Amino acid sequence: MRIDKYLKNAxxxxxxxxxxxxxxxxxxxxxxxxxxxxxxxxxxxEIEIIFGTKPMKIKVEQVLEHVMKDDYKEMYTIIND
Structure with a gap:
């Protein structure tokens, strides 16, 4: 799945x-x-997104084409450095 679509779906x-x-x-x-x-x-x-001064790092757990309201939480985990 494309990264732009994944970030939106997740x-x-x-x-x-x-x-x-x-x-x-x-x-x-x-x-x-x-x-x-x-x-x-x-x-x-692993995806790193730079928002302002603090980057956000996540690990892709699932790639879902159609995501229900509460299912997005299972698509990634946040990695703390």
Whole structure:
């Protein structure tokens, strides 16, 4: 699944266009590499999103195409450094 769509489905970022813009600005890393909006993510990947001064690091647990309201919590875990 594309990183911009994953971030939207997992409710990390509210809208796909905002997720796409974050990728284009170089604020999203997948496994330590800068991600383009079309970068594919899979189970086990680590995603780092830079919001302001504090980065958020998550690990992909599931990749779901259609997500119900409460199921998004199972899609990733937050990694603390």
């Amino acid at each position: 409710r990390v970022i509210k809208r796909r266009t905002i997720a796409k813009e974050a990728c284009e600005q170089g604020r999203v890393l997948v496994n330590g590499k800068t991600a383009k909006p079309g970068t594919e993510v899979d189970t086990g990947d």
